[in-house]
Amino acid sequence: DVKVTQSSRYLVKRTGEKVFLECVQDMDHENMFWYRQDPGLGLRLIYFSYDVKMKEKGDIPEGYSVSREKKERFSLILESASTNQTSMYLCASSLDDRLGAKNIQYFGAGTRLSVL
Amino acid sequence: QKEVEQDPGPLSVPEGAIVSLNCTYSNSAFQYFMWYRQYSRKGPELLMYTYSSGNKEDGRFTAQVDKSSKYISLFIRDSQPSDSATYLCATPKYNFNKFYFGSGTKLNVKP
Numbered sequence: 001d002v003k004v005t006q007s008s009r010y011l012v013k014r015t016g017e018k019v020f021l022e023c024v025q026d027m028d029h030e031n032m033f034w035y036r037q038d039p040g041l042g043l044r045l046i047y048f049s050y051d052v053k054m055k056e057k058g059d060i061p062e063g064y065s066v067s068r069e070k071k072e073r074f075s076l077i078l079e080s081a082s083t084n085q086t087s088m089y090l091c092a093s094s095l096d097d098r099l100g101a102k103n104i105q106y107f108g109a110g111t112r113l114s115v116l
Numbered sequence: 117q118k119e120v121e122q123d124p125g126p127l128s129v130p131e132g133a134i135v136s137l138n139c140t141y142s143n144s145a146f147q148y149f150m151w152y153r154q155y156s157r158k159g160p161e162l163l164m165y166t167y168s169s170g171n172k173e174d175g176r177f178t179a180q181v182d183k184s185s186k187y188i189s190l191f192i193r194d195s196q197p198s199d200s201a202t203y204l205c206a207t208p209k210y211n212f213n214k215f216y217f218g219s220g221t222k223l224n225v226k227p
Contacts, residue, residue: 004159042204042220048214058214094215105206
C-alpha cells in the first residue's frame, strides 16, 4: 500500500513565524503535491514537484515555498505565517506514468494548521 | 468554467438507500477519473478509478463515465452510516502534472 506521511496532524503557530510542513512517501513516486483545503473552496494546488529539486507553482503559491532535496520528501514552507494561512494542508504523491494507467494521487492524512 | 463541477450537497439519505453522486467536466480530452472519499478531518482516500467510458464495480460502489455528456457518477448501493463522508471526483490534466478536483459532495447516511 502507498503511504504518504505528514509529520504533524495539528499545528498551532503565531503570526510571523516560519512554519515547516513535512511530507514523506514510500512508493518511489516522482510527483509530489501540496494542497490546501478550505470549506467552500475545495482543494487548491500550492506547489507541485516532478523530480528532486524541481518545482512548479500551482494556483496559489503566494506566501509559500517548497523544498525537495530527496525524492521521498517534499516540504512546504510558510516564510512568515499569517492568519489567512490557517487551513488544512494536504500532501499527495503520484507515479509519473505517461500512459496514465497508474497516475493516481495518494494523499496524506493532512495537517490542520492554525495561525494565531 | 471550472474543469470539474460537483454539487456540494449536503446529501442526506436513510440507511440502505441507493446514493448517486455526480460530477460534470468541461474538457472532452479527459480520460481518467477518480473518486475519493474523505472522512471528517482526514485526508482523501482513493475509492474508485476509471478510464474512458463505461462502468466499474467494486462491492457496493459503481463508478460510471458518460463521455458523450461529460458526466461521471458514483453509485453506492445499500448505503451505510459508515459511508457518511465527503466524496470528491477528480481527473488529471493531459500531462498528469495537475489534477482537477470537484469541490466535494457531503453525504450523510442516517441509521
